[in-house]
Amino acid sequence: MKLDSRKKKVLQAIVEDYIATAEPVGSRTIARKYNLGVSPATIRNEMADLEEMGYLEQPHTSAGRIPSDLGYRFYVDCLMAPCDHSSIDHESIASAYRRKVREIESLIQMTVRVLSESTNCLAVVLGPQFGLARVQYLQFFPLFSHQALMVLVTDTGLAENRLIEIPEGTQPGELLHVGQVLNRTLAGLTLDEVSSTAWRELSSELARYRSIVEQVTELLEALTAQDGAERVYMAGTINILTQPEFRDIDKARMLLGLLEKNQALYHLLKPKTHDLSISIGEENQMVEVRDCSLVSSAYHIGQSTHGHLAVMGPRRMDYSRIVSVVQIVEGVFSETLRKNVG
Amino acid sequence: MKLDSRKKKVLQAIVEDYIATAEPVGSRTIARKYNLGVSPATIRNEMADLEEMGYLEQPHTSAGRIPSDLGYRFYVDCLMAPCDHSSIDHESIASAYRRKVREIESLIQMTVRVLSESTNCLAVVLGPQFGLARVQYLQFFPLFSHQALMVLVTDTGLAENRLIEIPEGTQPGELLHVGQVLNRTLAGLTLDEVSSTAWRELSSELARYRSIVEQVTELLEALTAQDGAERVYMAGTINILTQPEFRDIDKARMLLGLLEKNQALYHLLKPKTHDLSISIGEENQMVEVRDCSLVSSAYHIGQSTHGHLAVMGPRRMDYSRIVSVVQIVEGVFSETLRKNVG
DNA sequence: ACTTAGCACTCTTTCGAGTTGAGTGCTAAC
DNA sequence: GTTAGCACTCAACTCGAAAGAGTGCTAAGT
DSSP states (O other): OOOOHHHHHHHHHHHHHHHHHOSOBOHHHHHHHSOOSSOHHHHHHHHHHHHHHTSEEOSSTTSOBEEOHHHHHHIIIIIOOOOOGGGSOHHHHHHHHHSOOOSHHHHHHHHHHHHHHHHTSEEEEEOOOOTTOBEEEEEEEEOSSSEEEEEEEETTSOEEEEEEEOOTTOOHHHHHHHHHHHHHHHTTOBHHHHHHSOGGGSOGGGGGGHHHHHHHHHHHHHHHOSSOGGGEEEEOHHHHHHSGGGOSHHHHHHHHHHHHOHHHHHHHHTTOOSSEEEEEGGGSSSGGGTTEEEEEEEEEETTEEEEEEEEEEETTOOHHHHHHHHHHHHHHHHHHHHHHHO | OOOOHHHHHHHHHHHHHHHHHOSOBOHHHHHHHSOOSSOHHHHHHHHHHHHHHTSEEOSSTTSOBEEOHHHHHHIIIIIOOOOOGGGSOHHHHHHHHHSOOOSHHHHHHHHHHHHHHHHTSEEEEEOOOOTTOBEEEEEEEEOSSSEEEEEEEETTSOEEEEEEEOOTTOOHHHHHHHHHHHHHHHTTOBHHHHHHSOGGGSOGGGGGGHHHHHHHHHHHHHHHOSSOGGGEEEEOHHHHHHSGGGOSHHHHHHHHHHHHOHHHHHHHHTTOOSSEEEEEGGGSSSGGGTTEEEEEEEEEETTEEEEEEEEEEETTOOHHHHHHHHHHHHHHHHHHHHHHHO
16 A cells, blocks of 8 residues: 555654654644644554554554554655755865775774764774685785794785784795795685685695784784674763663663674675665664664675675664765765775 | 771671672661671661761761772771682683784784673773983884884884875885984984974984874874874773763763773873872762772783773772782783783 | 661652643544 | 534542551560
């Protein structure tokens, strides 16, 4: 059954009023504040219909209506007015990115802070995935007799480095040699391919340097780790607690408990393949976030998706504003990544 | 005025009962549970005395007593029984450290998790301070035509590295040269000295490489930064919310708000110079933590203090247990640092 | 002189009853 | 199809009474 134009208007009014006030919305309120030119009684009839169709819910008989997940979904897909851009503080976003940041980690930390501050919600960023990046080169620099620095540069321009242990007395020439063999074997492969192929046994040349090769493996595995727990950045947990829906300590605790498990967050965000995705309430798989909505976006370096950024808040979030903010921040962030790193 | 032996016993009973139950303790409870061989009436007299002396407080006339800050302080200093070590899960701590961890950052993250899990409180670790470490050597490795890797190794064995931009077309030989000049000038100085001296103008030799020198400065400044905001690690915020004293959302929010400001945490912990320090309630300067106690300990690499680890919980925390855990973890952590890094 | 039983008193907490107010659903008239 | 009117429902608030925990004081006991 399709919604006629007046039903749409009523639904929209209810969603927007509820977003603004966090109180169930009654027929009288709608008739008064949003002039649809009909009386409360008419609105009541419409509301009864909308409830029957599953777009609205009633906390109890003598309360107003609140949107159901389906109601929010319809609002987001069909009714939502494009965001009034004047309500977004473009300047504070832009100025944050004007400061030059060299480390990718600081850039992400800044991004997550900007996101949480301009949405008053929780913000999450998943650090770049390396699985599809290709090995450009791998190099070892001797530091001490027993330590060296390993640097992995990928075609996306990301350079990861790590200290490794080397057998006492390894000569710089030997390190160079190991590097050359590895480069010959690995260059051009994606990190995922590298992790999944049996390159380790490839060469008797490296038999003597097993401990080094193992450490290379470790780095690669850390970079492509399935659970990605190491690469979750978060800010604004405090904002969660200011929402009236989390006055209940136990709800708040359940959610914060989830947030401490980086891995869970990773799994929540990872499946979002689309550029922009909105999940409302029960649409999220995890029970802990069934009262929340998530607006997430992939970010890119060049063509390929490198990670995700997201904003989480109550289902009753200001979708239109938050979608805009997420898009804007994703844009600046991707662009900054490209410039600084590519 | 000194406390006679019975008063001490009463105070101890009250503190311990309150720690266990979070409820104000009445005279009857004490007479029943802790057999001091006297009647509730006698205990009441003692309690009135203790209150007058400032060791106890009464939430309202018809409630039992709770310890004041002074009461806790006396308990911690004079009454506290050494912790029953069987209540600590040594094995789970030890096993965490048995897994070999190469990165100092992962080690800290693990430590903070272990601390929070074995205390059920919030755990904080301040990353190592570099101010007193001495430059052992500084080196540049060319990566791309416009990027190089800078590595700083200190006498404490910590190696920090960072990507830097170099002017297009800089030759490897030039980089080597810059490294040599810098080493000649800086080797042996503490990072604090380096930051505060005017070494940057030292040499016309480096005039052409100003941008590189600037990036060296940036790294040094980041490592010795006064506010240390970058180096605060935390786990177990969720534990805070399980404490009955934070059922009140606004209190919880105030505290969590503080926790989001790494800098504040840094300032809370930094002044603790002693090996082990306990701050109770109002003894902490910041209002946000006036309902909390903090057990902190410095950790060392060799002789010198390198940072702090701490546990924060309600004033009503199990001091004796938490002190033990902090000491144990500090021990294993310092030892692991020394072995892996020194 | 210290201890203790007894008792009146205080103050919070709990519970239920009554009241208010917001909002609905239905019916009948427009 | 719309609307006014009205009875009905239910959460939220208020109030007072009762219960319960604990105290402080007094007077008697050791």
